[in-house]
Amino acid sequence: MVALSGISGIRAVFLGGVLMGYLIEGVVVDELYLAFPFQLIWTSMAWHALITSVCIFGLGRVAPFWPLWRHLLALVLLGMFGATFASFWPSERGTMPAGDLVLFYLAGVAFVVPAAHLLLDRIGQVPRPPTLVLMFVPMIALTVWLAKSAADPRPVRLAFPLVVLLTLWAMRRLGGAGPVTFGRPAPVWRHLLFPLAPAITALIVVPVWENIGALSGHIVVVFLTVPLSLSWWLLLLWRAARSGSDQSRKAASA
Secondary structure, X not given: OHHHHOOOHHHHHHHHHHHHHHHHHHHHOXXXXXXXXXHHHHHHHHHHHHHHHHHHHHHHHHHHHOOHHHHHHHHHHHHHHHHHHHOOHHHHHOXXXXXXXXXXXXXXXXXXXXXXXXXXXXXXXXXXXXXXXXXXXXXXXXXXXXXXXXXXXXXXHHHHHHHHHHHHHHXXXXXXXXXXXXXXXXXXHHHOOOOHHHHHHHHHHHHHHHHOOOOOHHHHHHHHHHHHHHHHHHHHHHHHHHHHHXXXXXXXXX
């Protein structure tokens, strides 16, 4: 969808994350339709778009070009944010695994992230594929959503196409022609710094689990990310609407 619209930069990362969140939570699973309307924002926009797409993927694309101190500071803050979020895990899982297993799970598996960025560095940019190819995944998602909606016809399911269509409309208005570009390659060692963030998360949160137990850090994350992600999405919709109005005025004056 990013390739279809031509949108780029941080707006592409966020709005692409919104689409990813809605496809996962509204098609693959049905989490989107629980605790309405909270889940319309929380799992899709706040979690997938803001945290996963912007704070992890987006940061991984731009931070390696920052001064080293700024890059390290961003990773430390991301690690502290992760520890705040993870502090509630014992309330969901009960007994938590040993600290060394948590460190391996969070920091060891996190090397997948720099590996992905190194691959994107080698790709560089992707020419715009044919529209038929780009529509393949959306058509599958639509088919699955229609089948699930027929089996469970609740009005809340209409939130999925509404938000997706509004997001695609904004991406189209704010985008332009051209290939999808991932930016210039960064030094390999700068990408390899990313596991520092989940390592900090593990080193902070495991002692909290062992000595205090579950905390309600996820509430702090919710109050920060839900208003921010919803406001950002609405702002981009407003800018898309203004972009269309400006083009109409220019066409009329011409």
